[in-house]
Amino acid sequence: MSVDMEATGQGRFAVVRTSLSEEFAAQTTRLQQLTTAADASEAHERAALLFATRQSLDQISGALRRIAEGTYGTCEKCAASIPPERLEVLPHARFCVPCQQKHHG
Ligand SMILES: [Zn+2]
Structure with missing residues (x-):
């Protein structure tokens, strides 16, 4: 009466899905902090960080989507x-x- 989670697509990547979700939440928080930061003197640096953060969010959400679709x-x-x-x-x-x-x- 045990379900073999390892054999199913969802179960197989359960761990990576959890860590990706956590990373997604962390990057979202980071993005919010970056967009609300008021220090104009670091605008250039912040723009680079914003770009990198958005890119990670894209990559993470893409990976999460592929896990859900079973193509991960x-x-x-x-x-x-x-x-x-x-x-x-x-x-x-x-x-x-x-x-x-x-x-x-
Ligand atoms: Zn290939």
């Missing part, structure tokens, strides 16, 4: 499985290593 951990280009070691380092990875390299080269 699969390369968006060649449909190969992204190695778990890579996902551990880069939880929001969308491509396998060869495709990522091609993408940049």
Whole structure:
């Protein structure tokens, strides 16, 4: 009468989904702090931070969406499985290593 969560798509990435959700919340807070900060002298630095924070939020929400859709951990280009070691380092990875390299080269 036990449900094998590891075998289901949702259960398989439950841990990464939790950590991505936490990261998403942290980045959202950060974004709010950055947008409400009133110190104009750091405007340039803040703009860079805002850009980076928005980019992370994009990447995290994309990863969360792929987990929900069941496509998480699969390369968006060649449909190969992204190695778990890579996902551990880069939880929001969308491509396998060869495709990522091609993408940049
Ligand atoms: Zn690929």
